Amino acid sequence: MxxxxxxxxxxxxxxxxxxxxxxxxxxxxxxxxxxxxxxxxxxxxxxxxxxxxxxxxxxxxxxxxxxxxxxxxxxxxxxxxxxxxxxxxxxxxxxxxxxxxxxxxxxxxxxxxxxxxxxxxxxxxxxxxxxxxxxxxxxxxxxxxxxxxxxxxxxxxxxxxxxxxxxxxxxxxxxxxxxxxxxxxxxxxxxxxxxxxxxxxxxxxxxxxxxxxxxxxxxxxxxxxxxxxxxxxxxxxxxxxxxQIWDILRRHRVVAPIPYRLGWARSSCMTCIFNGARIWATIVKYFPERARKIAEYEELFGKTISRNKVNVLELASKAHPFEIEDLVALEQSLSDTYSLPIFLKSGERWIMPPGAFSKEGCGSL
Ligand code: SF4
Incomplete structure (x- = not known):
């Protein structure tokens, strides 16, 4: 050539x-x-x-x-x-x-x-x-x-x-x-x-x-x-x-969205099919109804989400849940009306949420 x-x-x-x-x-x-x-x-x-x-x-x-x-x-x-x-x-x-x-x-x-x-x-x-x-x-x-x-x-x-x-x-x-x-x-x-x-x-x-x-x-x-x-x-x-992503939110004083404040690494479906054991353990602890509904469907279909044939409740039992300390975010997660601020008020400090940089599996990739 x-x-x-x-x-x-x-x-x-x-x-x-x-x-x-x-x-x-x-x-x-x-x-x-x-x-x-x-x-x-x-x-x-x-x-x-x-x-x-x-x-x-x-x-x-x-x-x-x-x-x-x-x-x-x-x-x-x-x-x-x-x-x-x-x-x-x-x-x-x-x-x-x-x-x-x-x-x-x-x-x-x-x-x-x-x-x-x-x-x-x-x-x-x-x-x-x-x-x-x-x-x-x-x-x-x-x-x-x-x-x-x-x-x-x-x-x-x-x-x-x-x-x-x-x-x-x-x-x-x-x-x-x-x-x-x-x-x-x-x-x-x-x-x-x-x-x-x-x-x-x-x-x-x-x-x-x-x-x-x-x-x-x-x-x-x-x-x-x-x-x-x-x-x-x-x-x-x-x-x-x-x-860079967190930095632009910080610079514009956008409060971290709720899922990250609860420990999730991604903000997609709460009960995403890609959730790892620790996320399911956290759902079982704080949102038990949601985990139960998913497990009931796994039972009904005779097929689990996990390829390892363990249902979400068994998966959850293999891990420790997050200890959610942000009780304001936890309370918000139980309501269908979002009533917290989008932007920080003047004088408030921007806080990196616990879910930032986590490698815990959740959300589609
Ligand atoms: S892959 Fe996407 S649409 Fe499917 S459950 Fe997960 S977040 Fe929801």
Whole structure:
């Protein structure tokens, strides 16, 4: 291989992947970038921040604020894992209201979306189709029915399987990814517009996430299609360490969200299928009803969440629970109304929560 062709085929493509993107070049440069720390936010008419209510999505919002984003273009999307039909199997019960208070505090709109019946409804599917998606939009809530002409009725009757494959670990795809995609695909306001879709994954969380691109076309991008919908997916904190995440929350005086104050390392589902023994022991101690409901389903299905065939109560019995000392956070965790502050009041000291830097297994990676 000549020196020139080596440059053309190896060196230059590698550099293109590594340099931060001057986003004005997006039409001429390849649109997938492994690193894209700095992009031009002014290019977009809509900026959607997927807001779980956890530290990484809050850090993503704070980061674009620091970059000088026009906040009038920003909106938050939150997927209710348990839906709105009465199930309380997976989510923290205050999480929906926490997100409402967060959106009020940042003065940006928040739109919820969910799979009708939530996690529990999908898990109990038996020879039937998945239920509709419910999507909040600026014009009101819309119901998106399933196309029963495509595919056959299905049966789940078991918890999602632990693993990286989204096919068997169906909760992430059925309750978050699909809901987000349909929300993008079914709103006319995005047609002919440039949309930036922001999520808060970080490379250091897992070997799988280490391989993510920082900027790429979103699966719902139709920039060359009839609808002319340009959708970029950007992960602004992908290269950040956990120290950087906590630091931006500290600098902006955002109080650490409740799950971290209780000892959880991640703020995803409270009863996540990836929870380790210590987290289950803590749930059994402080939220026994939630552990009991999960164990009952394991019994009913004849299949445990754990691949080792031990149910969550047996798993819990093998570890010591956290001793929760933050009684204010504990009391809040039992209420579906979030009544604590989002920002510290003047003169209050920011406190690193016990869950920070913990390696205790919880949350999907
Ligand atoms: S947090 Fe856990 S249980 Fe909840 S959707 Fe993600 S992987 Fe599934």
């Amino acid at each position: 000549s020196l020139h062709s080596y440059d053309d085929t190896v060196v230059i493509p590698a550099l293109k992947r590594q340099v931060s993107v001057c986003h004005n070049q997006s039409e001429v440069a390849p649109d997938t970038f492994f690193f894209a720390e700095n992009i031009d936010l002014d290019l977009y008419e809509h900026i959607i921040v997927c807001m779980s209510g956890g530290k990484d999505s809050i850090a993503s919002l704070l980061h674009i604020q620091e970059m000088g984003v026009d906040m009038s273009k920003v909106e938050l999307w939150h997927h209710d894992v348990d839906g709105r039909e009465g199930s309380q199997l997976m989510d923290w019960i205050f999480m929906a209201d926490y997100n409402r208070k967060l959106s009020d505090a940042f003065n940006v709109p928040l739109y919820f979306s969910w799979l009708d019946g939530g996690f529990e409804g999908e898990m109990l599917k038996e020879k039937s189709y998945s239920r509709p998606h419910q999507i909040e939009t600026p014009e009101g809530q819309i119901t998106l029915a399933r196309n029963t002409k495509r595919g056959k009725p299905g049966t789940r009757l078991m918890f999602p399987q632990q693993g990286a494959s989204l096919a068997s670990r169906w909760c992430s795809s059925a309750l978050k990814i699909d809901v987000g995609r349909r929300s993008l695909n079914n709103q006319h306001r995005f047609e002919g517009k440039k949309v930036l879709f922001i999520t808060g994954e970080r490379r250091e969380e897992s070997a799988n996430r280490a391989k993510y691109n920082q900027l790429e076309r979103h699966a719902c991008d139709r920039r060359r299609g009839r609808k002319g919908r340009h959708v970029d997916a950007w992960r602004p904190v992908l290269n950040w360490s956990e120290e």
